[in-house]
Amino acid sequence: MHAPDGFINAPVSAAAGVIAAGAIAVSLRGARRELEGTSGSSAAGSEGERTAPLAGLVAAFIFAVQMLNFPVAAGTSGHLLxxxxxxxxxxxxxxxxxxxxxxxxxxxxxxxxxxTALGVNITTMAITTTIVAYALFRGLVKLLPRTRRSVTAASFAAALISVPASAIVFTLLYAVGGTTDVSLGKVATAMVGVHLLIGIGEAVITALTVGAVVAVRPDLVHGARGLRQKLKLRVNGELVDAPDTPAAEPVAARSRRTVWITGLVTSLLLAGFVSFYASANPDGLEKVATDHGIDKKAEEHALDGSPLADYGVEDVDDARLSGGLAGVIGVGVTVVAGSGVFWAVRRRRTGEEAEAAAPTSTSV
Incomplete structure (x- = not known):
């Protein structure tokens, strides 16, 4: 659902940019609490040690899976948001x-x-999906039994609804600032209809991923931290209860590294190899835009001639190799950029807490 330049006019794109910037500013403050924990205890600090590297990995994994367009209807594909x-x-x-x-x-x-559409895309794909999904997820988790299966089921439902919600927000932005004269009813029907189908794929991918992590390390899943279940660690090929002692931390740290490395390798394989077999059909927004004329005033990307444009490496003629290298580069850059951002956010909060806790000197 990446909107190009020209779908939405300049004033509305600018307004969406302001909304996106404000949401990111708020998220930076909120992320400090999520990455460090809110209790101020040593357990909270341990949560921060777990979450910061995982957040960078999640960004890289999302990048990789977004390269895997899957067919959803005749001539239409979708990808993870x-x-x-x-x-x-x-x-x-x-x-x-x-x-x-x-x-x-x-x-x-x-x-x-x-x-110029970056604010629009962040508003629809980052802010809307996250807020809608998390609100629905938390509501379902409170209603359902406190089990790992419930977390997985709630993940499926939340992801399913988040995609058409994103389509609705895009339709609203188009209604206010669309650059073409197209029936709003037709746009809304087409956008919501195709993105309901894409939402099914989103829900399957989300539920499988959350379920896999919950099965191995539920303490690494933010939405599952309230589960009253003993942490399991794999020792010599067998799952055992993790002891509630400081001595267990080295084993838990090795387990976290295993999860992180497994996730990174999976992301590299998906982006570098599996992406070659992704559907070549246009995604939901592209298809709707073509069918209904939304793309009449679409503008060429300002960086269209860049070395990695269109997920290929310039001057590499073999399509498989070109796309694979671009995917691997993308995963690497995203995990570095994401991890850097989240470590900086966490360190800033830690520094603020240390400064607040330091005794102040008074002059006599």
């Missing part, structure tokens, strides 16, 4: 930042999504 997945794994504020980092990397490095 990622807001629900990010919010459930690392928290709503951190989730907004994760998807925003991905969208920024895609727009700047791969000419995917217009530069």
């Amino acid at each position: 990622g807001g629900a997945l990010a919010a459930i794994l690392v928290g709503s504020y951190t989730g907004v930042l994760c998807v925003s980092v991905v969208l920024l990397m895609q727009a700047v490095l791969f000419a995917d999504g217009g530069l």
Whole structure:
């Protein structure tokens, strides 16, 4: 659903940019609490040690999976938006930042999504999906039994609804600032209809990913931290209860590294190899735009001639190799950029707390 430049006029694009900037500013403050924990205890600090690297990995994983367009209807494909997945794994504020980092990397490095439309894309794909999904997820988790299966089921439902919600917000922005004269009713019907189908794919990917992490390390899933279940660690090939002692931390740290490395390798394989087999059909927004004339005033991307434009490496003639290298580069840049952002956010909060706790000197 990456909107290019020209779909939405300049004033509305600018307004969306202001909304996106405000949401990112709020998310930076909220992410400090999510990355560090809110209690101020040593347990909260441990949560921060777990969440900061995971957040960078989540951004890279979303980038990789967004390269895997899947068919949803005749001549139409869809891809993960990622807001629900990010919010459930690392928290709503951190989730907004994760998807925003991905969208920024895609727009700047791969000419995917217009530069002037970046605010529109962050508003629809990062803010809307994350807020809608997390609100629905938290509501369902409170109603359902406190089990891992409930977390997975709630993830499925939240992701499913988040995608058409994003389509509705785009339709509203188009209603206010669309650059073409197209029936709003037709646009709304087409957008919501196709994105309901895409939402099913989003829900499956989100539920499978959340379920896999919850099964191995539920303490790494932000949305599952309230589960009253004993943490399991794999020791010599067997799952055992983790002891509630400081001595367990080295084992838990090794387990976290295993999850992180597994996630990174998976992301590299998806972007570098599996992406070659993704559907070549236009995604939901592209299809609707073509069918209904929304794209009549679409503008060429300002970085269309960049070395990685359209997810290929310039001067590499082999399509498989070109796309694979671009995917690997994208995952690497995103995980570095994302991890850097989240470590900086966490360190800033830690520094503020240390400064507040330091005794103040008084002159005599």
